[in-house]
Amino acid sequence: MTAVSNIYPTASLQAIDAAHHIHPFTDTKELNEEGTRIITRADGVWLTDSDGNRIMDGMAGLWCVQVGHGRPEIADAVHKQMSELSYYNTFFKTTHPPVVALAEKLAQLAPPHMNHVFFCSSGSEANDTVFRMVRHYWAQMGKPEKQVIIGRWNGYHGSTVAGTSLGGMKAMHEQGNMPIPGVHHVDQPYWFGEGGDMSSDEFGIHVARKLVQAIDEIGEDKVAAFIAEPIQGAGGVIIPPETYWPEVKRILKERDILFVADEVICGFGRLGTWFGSEYFGLEPDLMPIAKGLSSGYLPIGGVLVSDRVCEGLIDKGGEFYHGYTYSGHPACAAAALANLEIMESENLIGYVADDIGPYLQQRWKALGDHPLVGEARMVGLMGAIELVPNKGDRSVKFAHEGSVGTMCRDLSFQNGLVMRAVRDSMIISPPLVLSHEEADLLVATTKKTLDATYNELK
Ligand code: PLP
Secondary structure (H helix, E strand, O other), X not given: XXXXXXXXXXXXXXXXHHHHOOOOOOOHHHHHHHOOOOEEEEEEXXXXXXXXXXXXXXXXXXXXXXXXXXXXXXXXXHHHHHHHOOOOOOOOOOOOHHHHHHHHHHHHHOOOOEEEEEEEOOHHHHHHHHHHHHHHHHHHOOOOOOOEEEEEOOOOOOOOHHHHHHOOOHHHHHOOOOOOOOEEEEOOOOHHHHOOOOOHHHHHHHHHOHHHXXXXXXXXXXXXXXXXXXXXXXXXXXXXXXXXXXXXXXXXXXXXXXEEEOOOOOOOOOOOOOOHHHHHOOOOOEEEEOHHHOOOOOOOEEEEEEHHHHHHHHHOOOOOOOOOOOOOOHHHHHHHHHHHHHHHHOOHHHHHHHOHHHHHHHHHHHHHHOOOEEEEEEEOOEEEEEEOOOOOOOOOOOOOOOHHHHHHHHHHHHOOEOOEEEOOEEEEOOOOOOOHHHHHHXXXXXXXXXXXXXXXXX
8 A cells, every 4th residue: 555645745745734634732724824744754763754854753752652663563463453353342241352461461560559440542531531430439438529639730631621621731721611610720849930939849848738728728528639740741841849749648648639640641661660650659549541551553541540449449339331432442452562562571661760761861961051941850751951041040031931942842853853842941752762872862953952042042
């Protein structure tokens, strides 16, 4: 079969795309005037566009392609599965071998107190599942009034109605009157942007205690759960101060509130551990997962469920009226299993924890010396650079928030590296298979891009 990219030249594809395609998180009118970029191939950490340019994928697609692009092992596993059983559902007392094997594998990889998984197709669906699970759990435990879920401002939990509501993205809330009732937000642990005169450690405690204030305002007997990403990804790679998570953990335990650690980005090796919760010593009751579970080869997500929640959900729960046609899709489960097999056989967790992680972190953090950079931070292979107009003064921001970030992102693309801009910070989250030479090139291209951005601003 001929690839579409071989039939149409770039301009025709752009014109057809403009005529028919509504892009996610995009001003489609503006895009159609500019013309979209067309990616036609990818291998390892490299993308190729329709004009033959090679660009380093510094974002692992959308934080998901852990094992790199173009792995034949995954394609072969999916082909084999599709030839045997391309689809069957997991409703009505039915299952199939790949979903059984994947559930067992995830129970092995998850923290010891998490032995069950509910499958879906994305991170957003996982968080919709969380929404329904926590309310159902408390109802079965005799506390049906525990309904409110607390999220964080600038957190991201997906784009469905529940995902948008649980997340704290104000621009998303403004479209369509979100959040839905029963969701509350507290401040994020963003010391660089919001820490004022406090030390990072002071701020960590201060912002964790906003949770106490919220619980007291809402009423402890009404709060079902707190949801948070171990490190906020889409919010700008916000790495919490060291004091933050221990204090949040203490508060949630004391108040008998479920903790949902959204592992959609931090899971599957991004921080050099199987899950971000492991990195920070968290003990969540529920963990939404997606992205790195299949390295994005096919859409699959899920919610890992603790033994505690299973008591309400399974032992006392009766029928849970929730599920998706593609819950545990056999081909997606096969892709996830093949992906996890690669991660294990190539020891990608160890590689990120002890080798490429520290190697890239050291070089990335050194970019903090650049005159345009207020802070360069990274954990595992997840990093951010804060662009500032006045080095040394965190309180001063660029006049039009986001414009310098966007300029820097576009220059980076021209220089051959995909970075993402969040406000005026630059984000990277490359595939976990990044080599040392590629890490050097990533840092050199970032430096070149920072210089070019700095010169544009002069
Ligand atoms: N949760 C987190 C932490 C995410 O970063 C994302 C997506 O970026 C989601 C949930 C939503 O996942 P999806 O886009 O697969 O629906």
